[in-house]
Amino acid sequence: xxxxxxxxxxxxxxxxxxxxxxxxxxxxxxxxxxxxxxxxxxxxxxxxxxxxxxxxxxxxxxxxxxxxxxxxxxxxxxxxxxxxxxxxxxxxxxxxxxxxxxxxxxxxxxxxxxxxxxxxxxxxxxxxxxxxxxxxxxxxxxxxxxxxxxxxxxxxxxxxxxxxxxxxxxxxxxxxxxxxxxxxxxxxxxxxxxxxxxxxxxxxxxxxxxxxxxxxxxxxxxxxxxxxxxxxxxxxxxxxxxxxxxxxxxxxxxxxxxxxxxxxxxxxxxxxxxxxxxxxxxxxxxxxxxxxxxxxxxxxxxxxxxxxxxx
Amino acid sequence: xxxxxxxxxxxxxxxxxxxxxxxxxxxxxxxxxxxxxxxxxxxxxxxxxxxxxxxxxxxxxxxxxxxxxxxxxxxxxxxxxxxxxxxxxxxxxxxxxxxxxxxxxxxxxxxxxxxxxxxxxxxxxxxxxxxxxxxxxxxxxxxxxxxxxxxxxxxxxxxxxxxxxxxxxxxxxxxxxxxxxxxxxxxxxxxxxxxxxxxxxxxxxxxxxxxxxxxxxxxxxxxxxxxxxxxxxxxxxxxxxxxxxxxxxxxxxxxxxxxxxxxxxxxxxxxxxxxxxxxxxxxxxxxx
Numbered sequence: 001x002x003x004x005x006x007x008x009x010x011x012x013x014x015x016x017x018x019x020x021x022x023x024x025x026x027x028x029x030x031x032x033x034x035x036x037x038x039x040x041x042x043x044x045x046x047x048x049x050x051x052x053x054x055x056x057x058x059x060x061x062x063x064x065x066x067x068x069x070x071x072x073x074x075x076x077x078x079x080x081x082x083x084x085x086x087x088x089x090x091x092x093x094x095x096x097x098x099x100x101x102x103x104x105x106x107x108x109x110x111x112x113x114x115x116x117x118x119x120x121x122x123x124x125x126x127x128x129x130x131x132x133x134x135x136x137x138x139x140x141x142x143x144x145x146x147x148x149x150x151x152x153x154x155x156x157x158x159x160x161x162x163x164x165x166x167x168x169x170x171x172x173x174x175x176x177x178x179x180x181x182x183x184x185x186x187x188x189x190x191x192x193x194x195x196x197x198x199x200x201x202x203x204x205x206x207x208x209x210x211x212x213x214x215x216x217x218x219x220x221x222x223x224x225x226x227x228x229x230x231x232x233x234x235x236x237x238x239x240x241x242x243x244x245x246x247x248x249x250x251x252x253x254x255x256x257x258x259x260x261x262x263x264x265x266x267x268x269x270x271x272x273x274x275x276x277x278x279x280x281x282x283x284x285x286x287x288x289x290x291x292x293x294x295x296x297x298x299x300x301x302x303x304x305x306x307x308x309x310x311x
Numbered sequence: 312x313x314x315x316x317x318x319x320x321x322x323x324x325x326x327x328x329x330x331x332x333x334x335x336x337x338x339x340x341x342x343x344x345x346x347x348x349x350x351x352x353x354x355x356x357x358x359x360x361x362x363x364x365x366x367x368x369x370x371x372x373x374x375x376x377x378x379x380x381x382x383x384x385x386x387x388x389x390x391x392x393x394x395x396x397x398x399x400x401x402x403x404x405x406x407x408x409x410x411x412x413x414x415x416x417x418x419x420x421x422x423x424x425x426x427x428x429x430x431x432x433x434x435x436x437x438x439x440x441x442x443x444x445x446x447x448x449x450x451x452x453x454x455x456x457x458x459x460x461x462x463x464x465x466x467x468x469x470x471x472x473x474x475x476x477x478x479x480x481x482x483x484x485x486x487x488x489x490x491x492x493x494x495x496x497x498x499x500x501x502x503x504x505x506x507x508x509x510x511x512x513x514x515x516x517x518x519x520x521x522x523x524x525x526x527x528x529x530x531x532x533x534x535x536x537x538x539x540x541x542x543x544x545x546x547x548x549x550x551x552x553x554x555x556x557x558x559x560x561x562x563x564x565x566x567x568x569x570x571x572x573x574x575x576x577x578x579x580x581x582x583x584x585x586x587x588x589x590x591x592x593x594x595x596x597x598x599x
Binding site: 011 | 341428445451468528539
């Protein structure tokens with residue numbers, strides 16, 4: 001029996017040093033190389049050219065001209081401001097609400113499973129569907145939101161026509177779809193906190209809210225930052241919402257005066273409405289660098305905070 | 312779902328009743344906010360376009376659902392029937408392929424020590440944060456060279472593998488496949504694929520179900536790349552929806568009837584397997 005087990009381990013080790021593992025991972029890496037890595041590098045190549053999709057003939061090499069042009073492009077700057085603005089307007093309330101809801105779901109209540117299903121429900125709908133429904137709710141003439149507002153004595157709002165109102169509407173869509181998902185992630189982290197800590201806090205005379213603030217929140221730091229990073233990666237790529245919220249989606253303009261055109265939407269417009277692939281590729285790379293920079297900033301923050309917590 | 316034994320003391324430590332009542336009120340309100348837009352979709356989808364313009368707007372479903380649904384399927388621009396079939400083909404194929412390839416690669420990463428395994432795994436993890444938009448332009452050029460633009464191949468083949476899937480299955484296989492079983496199988500002369508099929512796959516079936524569900528939903532809901540590469544003549548459901556919503560004349564009951572049809576399959580999946588989905592999200596959160 002012993003020899004058999006020992007022999008098995010040796011046989012397995014020998015086996016796993018051979019070609020077997022490479023055969024297992026080959027399909028993933030072959031497809032990943034073709035459709036993951038190659039596009040990444042090819043985008044860089046395209047971005048260094050004057051690459052018009054419709055024009056025939058060779059694409060002229062222009063060096064960094066596309067990037068230089070981008071840095072002084074008013075529309076790009078506008079898209080950047082919109083992206084960051086909508087992102088902040090959506091993410092901050094979303095995480096605060098998720099935190100509160102997770103706290104409530106973490107108490108002794110009946111129907112936990114039912115409420116969990118309820119908060120996750122919005123997440124199964126598609127972004128296109130969400131945007132279509134909310135565009136109707138935020139409609140100028142027959143929208144339910146304006147009807148409720150008029151009941152409160154407030155004049156109907158033309159949501160698409162202004163920066164802040166359109167940002168608010170889009171942030172609402174994002175939050176409706178994602179708050180529940182984040183609630184569940186935070187709830188899972190809360191459940192992993194040992195009960196003894198709460199009992200100790202209670203003995204020190206801390207009430208429910210106080211315990212939430214001084215026990216739960218500090219111990220959720222990692223999960224919170226994870227949630228923030230994921231929200232950042234998603235938030236910087238907002239596309240379907242600003243596209244479909246527009247009253248004329250085919251333009252990909254993000255509002256008549258680009259009130260809510262995001263970077264991703266500007267990229268789409270440049271590539272597939274103006275067919276300027278070289279310039280669009282440069283936008284892709286700047287967007288990528290932005291995501292990396294924000295993710296790195298977040299990672300740094302995690303390390304800082306965990307180092308402080310370890311002390 | 313959660314295997315944490317409930318301690319008998321917990322029952323006595325109930326929050327005071329005012330806080331409890333408030334908790335329920337907030338949670339019920341949350342449920343209302345979660346469900347209302349979906350409910351509203353069905354209200355508009357079952358009303359005529361005139362009724363929606365009424366003040367006050369209708370708040371209960373009307374009797375025109377079947378009529379509106381028929382109008383969606385009859386709409387020449389949207390090609391909705393084809394879109395539903397296409398989406399089922401695309402999401403089904405991608406889900407099965409992701410399960411197979413992820414469990415194969417996850418098997419290697421979880422149970423075998425080979426040269427370069429750490430670096431390669433790091434590459435898998437790093438690639439999860441690459442934004443989709445970055446690939447859209449070269450993918451479009453690549454598909455143009457292959458002649459795949461407008462074809463379902465363009466939305467299937469690049470997504471047959473998933474870095475998240477590999478990482479997810481690696482975790483699952485590390486936890487639920489005992490080394491002894493693999494060693495014994497090896498002694499009995501099992502080959503690589505037999506070990507995978509007879510030992511690995513049965514052990515990770517629950518995790519695979521969650522991954523499959525996630526992948527199906529994500530693929531069904533995918534928007535940007537299908538919009539870029541496919542045409543309104545051969546769309547997926549989301550592309551078809553955007554065609555409906557981009558019409559010159561805004562017929563809300565038609566557009567929201569389309570939205571309702573596109574959402575129903577996912578709602579069914581959610582009500583059948585929502586508990587597993589929630590367990591998957593929450594377990595992943597604690598591990599991650």
